[in-house]
Amino acid sequence: MAFRGRLSNRRIALFATIAVVLLALGWMRYTNAAALSGMPFKEMDWNEDGELTRGEVLQGFFTITAVRTQDGNRSCVxxxxxxxxxxxxxxxxxxTAP
Incomplete structure (x- = not known):
């Protein structure tokens, strides 16, 4: 089985797609995106109108950040x-402490 020196276009597209997804996830983690904070999608009703839209879920990835704070035994997001x-x-x- 000989090694081909050139990658096929399909494999290059696959590697590029994986690289873009990993870079996007890294950027979202770096910027504290709310969607990666552990919040379930059903709670991403940012305007609190009782209806979750696709736009509100996308805001959780790109527009809303989650800032974590710790004060003694109380932790807030x-x-x-x-x-x-x-x-x-x-x-x-x-x-509470055990």
């Missing part, structure tokens, strides 16, 4: 629009 300090939603948990 503050959801904000990218580039803004104004909170959209804050979710906090208090964990």
């Amino acid at each position: 503050d959801y904000r629009r990218r580039g803004s300090a104004e909170s959209i939603r804050v979710e906090c948990r208090t964990e």
Whole structure:
């Protein structure tokens, strides 16, 4: 079985697609995208009208960030629009020590 020196166009397209997906996931992790914070899609109703749209889910990937804070045994996730300090939603948990 001889090794071909040239990759087929299909394999090049596959590798390029995988590279783009990995770069996009890395960028979303770096920018604290809300969709990667562990929030279920059904809770991404950002305008709180009771209806989840495709646009609101996409906002969770590209527009909304999740800022995590820890204060003693209380941990909070503050959801904000990218580039803004104004909170959209804050979710906090208090964990008791065993």
